[in-house]
Amino acid sequence: MTQTNNPLPPERLLQLDDVNVHFPMREGLVKAVNGVSYHINRGEVLGIVGESGSGKSVTARSIMRLQPKQALDAGGSIRFRRKSGEEVLISSEDRQSRTMRDLRGNEIGMIFQEPMTALSPVHTIGTQIMRTVMLHRNVSKADARARAIELLTKVQMPRPNDIVDRYPHHLSGGMRQRAMIALALACDPTLLIADEPTTALDVTTEAQILHLLKSLQQELGMAIVFITHNFGVVADIADRVAVMYLGRVVETGTVDEIFYEPKHPYTQALLRSIPKLGGQKARRLKTISGTVPDPFNVPPGCSFHPRCMRAVGGICNVTTPPEVRFPNGQISRCHFAEEFRSEAAE
């Protein structure tokens, strides 16, 4: 919280501090995002992992200032460094402010989960990309079209000269997601938010899209916030990982730290539920016991305690755990985080 007033470190592209987003519902207040903090540096890939309903998408939309209309901003700050080097306090911008419209599609690109419905069904792929290019750049129609074809080539779309005049319904799911990526990259954003971009795809296509995103990231040097509920995918693409549970980031660290020295029981449980390549095939996956509590009755104390194997009565169900920071930069929100230090190495 104290950081909010300090300027961002120079390498920092985006920083969220204690972001809260609530939904007033008839059944009660849903704290969909309940004090989320994470940051991402230029050119870095941050994986956001968590079960469905943990607030990953709502947080991501807050960065774009495109939360659902009924969402309440309940505090916190979101800061972004523009291409010009200038810092913007996104969290105090209006949904439709000039600055936000300047950032969207230009400095921050976004791709979504549903390639089937995320593109306009009544405009060609080319038209959709050209409109974004022409909105943010002062270029002619012909130049915008050339740019669209260039982008389609960049995302390894087959026959880009032909596809540019096609409608989304002519394309397969994988091709649509490529078109979506081309659209998001239209103006060379410094930040790409990818909200479960491969969840709706089959495994082969998923691998291709992941590979594409990784190579584009290396080529263009943009930063990516990569949201997924699949830990396996994170290992492939991310530099650092933030694990979310019920509207909070419960653990942050580098990929290696998270995978080899997880310091939060929820992360550990998620990791145990990934199928291991080369492991015994017959053994059934361990899943996390219990289900995600409904958002109207978030458990008191550590919200993970009803499902946690390590939970200690009188502590976990009473006090909200603080952020425990480790020297290597890893952060865990667990009362017993320190104790996992040694055993993690096993």
Added chain:
Amino acid sequence: MLSLIVNRILWAIPTLIFVSFISFVIIQLPPGDYVTAYVAQLRHSGEYITELQEAAMRQEFGLNDPLLVQYWRWISAIVMHGDFGRSLEWNMDVKDMIWDRLGLTLAISTLSMIFTWIIAIPIGVYSATRQYSFFDYIFTVFGFIGKGIPEFMLALILMWLGYAYFNMDVGGLFSRQYETAPWSWGKFVDLLEHLWVPIVVLAFGSTAGLIRVMRANMLDELGKPYVETAYAQGFTERTVVWRYPVRIALNPFISTVGWALPALFSGDIIAAVVLNLPTTGPLLLKALQMQDMYLAGSFILILSVFTVIGTVLSDILLAVSDPRIRMA
């Protein structure tokens, strides 16, 4: 695209032949024919007609020929010479009776449709983008009232208001001195002065309906992911709303544009009778009552032809507007 247009037009031809035949058959369906009705009328007014005279009349009008022969005589005269036959009741050529009325009907229905769209679409879009706002509620209430008030009642209210407070003669489409006069500038201006009442009456109910449908369609579309994608490109709200979801929400209307004409053609009968409009509806009603077969048949034929043409037009418009349709 071109092949789709040609395809739709080719398909329309057998449909047209079929509906023309059906129009003719429908006219023949009721027991008795024109002569029966005519004789009954004469007898009612005290004249006496013998069976023989009756049979002679049938012979003269060709009413004894087989159905197909009568149909062929009827349709070929229409197609070759634009001759729709004679109205037995009015003793006039049908073609001299209908084109004026058709023109007026076309004008009124087109104007009221344009009027409806211009008012209803922006309101529907507004209501959907500002769901549950004050004006959304106002328009919703208006929608229920608009649906609830029958057209003839609205016509009567407007006529009474016009007559009682503005000293206007709002019945009909022309003032008395122009009614039978040939077309002139004065007559045209006079027409415009009268035209607003039927247009408001006819547009009122459909505007209310269209607002509600447009609002529902828009709410559907606004929740779709491609709208969020459009926002994520940095477009203003207005650009996003009008360029993407509105276009798609309009498709159901485009696909029914073609029906608007025949609906007004026949559906406005009550309002037209109340307003004393020289449109086609009241005349069709009278022709059906009298079993004035050439007149009624011509009307029903033209009505069906308009429906078929309208449907083809709608299909083509829809294909232009929605690329997904072009696949088929």
